[in-house]
Amino acid sequence: MFSYKNHLRRDKPREHCAVFGVTCDDESYSISKLLYLGLISQQHRGQESTGISILKTGGNIVTYKKKGLVSEVLNQKVLSKFWGNIGIGHNRYATTGAQEFESPDYMQPFHFKNNEIEFSLAFNGTIPNYAEIKQSLEDMGRVFVTNTDTEVVAQLIASISLGTKGWPEILKTASKSLDGSYSLLLLTTEGDIYAIRDPLGFKPLCIGELRSETRNHYIVSSESCGIDVVGGRLIRDVEPGEIVHLSHRKEMHSEMVVKSDRTALCQFEFVYFARPDSIIDGVSIAQTRLQLGINLARNDPLLKDPKFKENAIVVPVPDSGRSVAVGYAQEAKLPYVEGLMKNRYVWRTFIMPGQKNREAAVKEKLNPIKIFVKGKNVILLDDSIVRGTTTEKIINLIREAGAISVNVRISCPPVIRPCYMGIDFPTTSELIAGRFKNLYGEENYIEEIRKKIGADSLRYQTIDDLVSAIGKNKNQLCMACLTGEYPLKSVNKIVEMEKSISSDRY
Numbered sequence: 001m002f003s004y005k006n007h008l009r010r011d012k013p014r015e016h017c018a019v020f021g022v023t024c025d026d027e028s029y030s031i032s033k034l035l036y037l038g039l040i041s042q043q044h045r046g047q048e049s050t051g052i053s054i055l056k057t058g059g060n061i062v063t064y065k066k067k068g069l070v071s072e073v074l075n076q077k078v079l080s081k082f083w084g085n086i087g088i089g090h091n092r093y094a095t096t097g098a099q100e101f102e103s104p105d106y107m108q109p110f111h112f113k114n115n116e117i118e119f120s121l122a123f124n125g126t127i128p129n130y131a132e133i134k135q136s137l138e139d140m141g142r143v144f145v146t147n148t149d150t151e152v153v154a155q156l157i158a159s160i161s162l163g164t165k166g167w168p169e170i171l172k173t174a175s176k177s178l179d180g181s182y183s184l185l186l187l188t189t190e191g192d193i194y195a196i197r198d199p200l201g202f203k204p205l206c207i208g209e210l211r212s213e214t215r216n217h218y219i220v221s222s223e224s225c226g227i228d229v230v231g232g233r234l235i236r237d238v239e240p241g242e243i244v245h246l247s248h249r250k251e252m253h254s255e256m257v258v259k260s261d262r263t264a265l266c267q268f269e270f271v272y273f274a275r276p277d278s279i280i281d282g283v284s285i286a287q288t289r290l291q292l293g294i295n296l297a298r299n300d301p302l303l304k305d306p307k308f309k310e311n312a313i314v315v316p317v318p319d320s321g322r323s324v325a326v327g328y329a330q331e332a333k334l335p336y337v338e339g340l341m342k343n344r345y346v347w348r349t350f351i352m353p354g355q356k357n358r359e360a361a362v363k364e365k366l367n368p369i370k371i372f373v374k375g376k377n378v379i380l381l382d383d384s385i386v387r388g389t390t391t392e393k394i395i396n397l398i399r400e401a402g403a404i405s406v407n408v409r410i411s412c413p414p415v416i417r418p419c420y421m422g423i424d425f426p427t428t429s430e431l432i433a434g435r436f437k438n439l440y441g442e443e444n445y446i447e448e449i450r451k452k453i454g455a456d457s458l459r460y461q462t463i464d465d466l467v468s469a470i471g472k473n474k475n476q477l478c479m480a481c482l483t484g485e486y487p488l489k490s491v492n493k494i495v496e497m498e499k500s501i502s503s504d505r506y
């Protein structure tokens with residue numbers, strides 16, 4: 001029987017991934033190079049493994065997936081071997097290094113084939129009620145090979161297909177059972193791609209087209225930068241709760257499955273995850289980050305002190321602090337200085353599993369440029385503080401390089417609660433703002449964080465300023481990690497259960 005206690009103990013990859021798909025109306029043309037381009041442009045969303053599923057002429061789906069970066073996995077040899085005019089791809093990020101997750105079974109696309117049905121699935125997200133659904137499918141005799149949401153979704157679809165005719169009906173029924181945050185692509189043996197976004201629209205998903213005199217393509221991508229890079233045109237986003245049918249034989253067709261009063265696009269896409277050149281739900285990521293910087297500079301008491309300003313420079317934590325720092329410097333009328341050198345061959349610390357890895361990576365990754373920061377009041381712009389250890393180390397590095405003061409400005413409001421919607425956040429007790437808010441109270445916790453990280457001053461974005469920079473309403477965004485108000489029913493059940501069995505996360 002399903003138990004929330006077991007659910008909380010589960011150790012499975014929590015994905016923050018990229019999906020990409022292409023159809024082409026010319027059956028003599030292979031889209032594998034386009035899949036490569038779309039996936040490599042979204043490498044930032046997942047670096048553990050990559051994979052593609054392509055429909056071969058004759059109706060067979062072939063899948064190739066491997067641990068590694070897109071450029072390593074999808075080399076020229078693979079691209080020329082995997083040949084077809086319709087396909088999907090996936091970059092995976094998983095938060096655990098457990099041995100079993102190294103298996104190709106845990107990589108995507110998830111190619112499902114049995115006597116009943118065959119399809120391939122590229123899934124970005126999480127299904128908090130997955131254990132409940134898995135249990136009921138197991139009770140019906142279904143056997144699972146992995147412990148992932150993706151297989152639960154695949155088995156659910158296969159099970160529904162037994163009594164339901166036609167992909168749109170199968171997928172509509174499946175979507176209604178899934179209370180989660182996801183964007184998914186499904187490739188059928190008939191040569192169709194179905195693109196589905198959950199009813200609250202937590203994860204981005206958009207559609208584009210690429211037309212030439214000789215052939216036409218539909219493209220579907222987590223981020224619009226994937227459409228740009230193949231030379232396509234962004235048509236629109238997949239709406240929350242919508243299923244879009246892309247086919248090389250017909251015009252695009254779509255159906256709304258569930259229409260919610262509210263949506264819940266993850267605010268972190270704007271603050272940190274998405275590439276600055278992407279547009280999500282009509283909002284430019286670069287423009288939003290610029291505005292977040294402008295907001296931070298407005299009413300910053302530091303800027304009222306002419307003596308401070310005389311020696312002040314605005315320094316971003318590369319890369320995601322850049323647009324914010326540009327906005328801040330522009331508003332503050334201060335020089336923008338690239339005072340931290342980043343080693344591009346070390347991955348971002350936030351998405352490296354394991355605290356030890358993260359701490360070691362800070363030193364390897366960033367080095368202050370002494371000649372720029374020495375004798376300066378540094379205003380350091382970063383996107384977020386999660387555990388606080390990385391920020392503390394960066395401040396030390398800048399101070400050791402001779403800065404007069406290090407003043408931290410953060411474009412995201414304090415992160416106080418874990419995410420249950422597929423993003424790898426630590427528990428409340430590991431989140432510096434969550435822990436300090438509990439310890440020191442609303443009035444004092446920011447000052448205590450400042451002392452802990454060793455900054456001369458610390459200011460965060462307010463929630464209202466974040467919402468206004470994105471240009472959406474509060475009821476269009478998920479801000480659960482900032483407010484503790486979770487928009488999914490299944491998550492609220494888990495949160496209540498956790499409160500009752502452990503004080504660690506609360």
Ligand code: SF4
Nearest residue numbers: 266267419478480481
């Ligand atoms: S809780 Fe935070 S990280 Fe998770 S989906 Fe909501 S906004 Fe995004």
